Amino acid sequence: MSAETVPVETLAARVRAQGFAFVTADTMRALLQRGRGLDGWDRFAASWDTLAPDTYLAALGRHRRRRHAVFSAAASGAIVREPHQPHYQALHYNRLQGDIERWFEPMLDEIADNPSLRLILEFCRDFFAVLAPAVVAWHIELHQFRIEARTDEPGEPTPEGVHRDGVDYVLVLLINRHNIASGTTTIHASDGRELGHFTLTAPLDAALVDDGRVFHGVTAVTPLDPSQPAHRDVLVVTFRACESA
Structure with a gap:
C-alpha cells in the first residue's frame, strides 16, 4: 500500500486493533510533510553526532549516547518546551534502572526548534488525539538515542528487555543505521506472546x-564490519495524558 493510500484513520485503526503499527519511511514521510518539505532534516539527523554518553548505562558496562527533552501540549495550539528535568520510570516498568531520577544532557536548543522535529511533534499530537480524543493535554518526552555496537560487545537498544515505558503512546522513529545487523523490534502481549516483529531499516x-496495551523490545545490534564504527540512531517520543492543559 502506498503512502498516499494510508490515511491517518486507517493507521489509527491498526493501532486500535493490534496495539501497534509499523510504518514504512515513504508513508511516514507523507504523514509528516502534509504537502510541505522536511526542512532542516539533515541538521536534525546530524545532531545525533553530538549526543552525550549515557553515564547510567556506562556504569553497567553498556554503551549508549543520548539527549533528552520535555515538552507539553494541549489538544491544539502550541507545543511548548518545558524546563530541563529528569527522566523517571518506576521499577515496575524498568527493571534495570527504575525508581531513580536520571538526568541526561538536554537536547540542543536549535534541535528542539528544528522544523523537522516540530513536524514530528505535531504529527504525534494529532495522531494520538485520534486514538484518545478525550485527552486535553499531554506530557511529552523526547529521547535521542545512539546505540553503539562494538566488536566485543553488541549494542542493546532495550537493555531492560521487553518492556513498557509507562506512558500512553510511543513513536520510535529511525534516524539512521550505520554498519549494523539486526535490531529487530518485537511486540508482545501481556502474557509474553509475540504479536509481531519488524526491523527499522530506512x-x-x-x-x-x-x-498501555503491549510490550516492546529490540534485539541487539552487531557490526557488519568489525573494523568500522557501528551504531543505530533513533528518536523516541512518548506521550502521557495530563488532567489539564
Whole structure:
C-alpha cells in the first residue's frame, strides 16, 4: 500500500486493533510533510553526532549516547518546551534502572526548534488525539538515542528487555543505521506472546505503539564490519495524558 493510500484513520485503526503499527519511511514521510518539505532534516539527523554518553548505562558496562527533552501540549495550539528535568520510570516498568531520577544532557536548543522535529511533534499530537480524543493535554518526552555496537560487545537498544515505558503512546522513529545487523523490534502481549516483529531499516521507518496495551523490545545490534564504527540512531517520543492543559 502506498503512502498516499494510508490515511491517518486507517493507521489509527491498526493501532486500535493490534496495539501497534509499523510504518514504512515513504508513508511516514507523507504523514509528516502534509504537502510541505522536511526542512532542516539533515541538521536534525546530524545532531545525533553530538549526543552525550549515557553515564547510567556506562556504569553497567553498556554503551549508549543520548539527549533528552520535555515538552507539553494541549489538544491544539502550541507545543511548548518545558524546563530541563529528569527522566523517571518506576521499577515496575524498568527493571534495570527504575525508581531513580536520571538526568541526561538536554537536547540542543536549535534541535528542539528544528522544523523537522516540530513536524514530528505535531504529527504525534494529532495522531494520538485520534486514538484518545478525550485527552486535553499531554506530557511529552523526547529521547535521542545512539546505540553503539562494538566488536566485543553488541549494542542493546532495550537493555531492560521487553518492556513498557509507562506512558500512553510511543513513536520510535529511525534516524539512521550505520554498519549494523539486526535490531529487530518485537511486540508482545501481556502474557509474553509475540504479536509481531519488524526491523527499522530506512530513515523515517517508524513504530507507533499503544504502551498501555503491549510490550516492546529490540534485539541487539552487531557490526557488519568489525573494523568500522557501528551504531543505530533513533528518536523516541512518548506521550502521557495530563488532567489539564
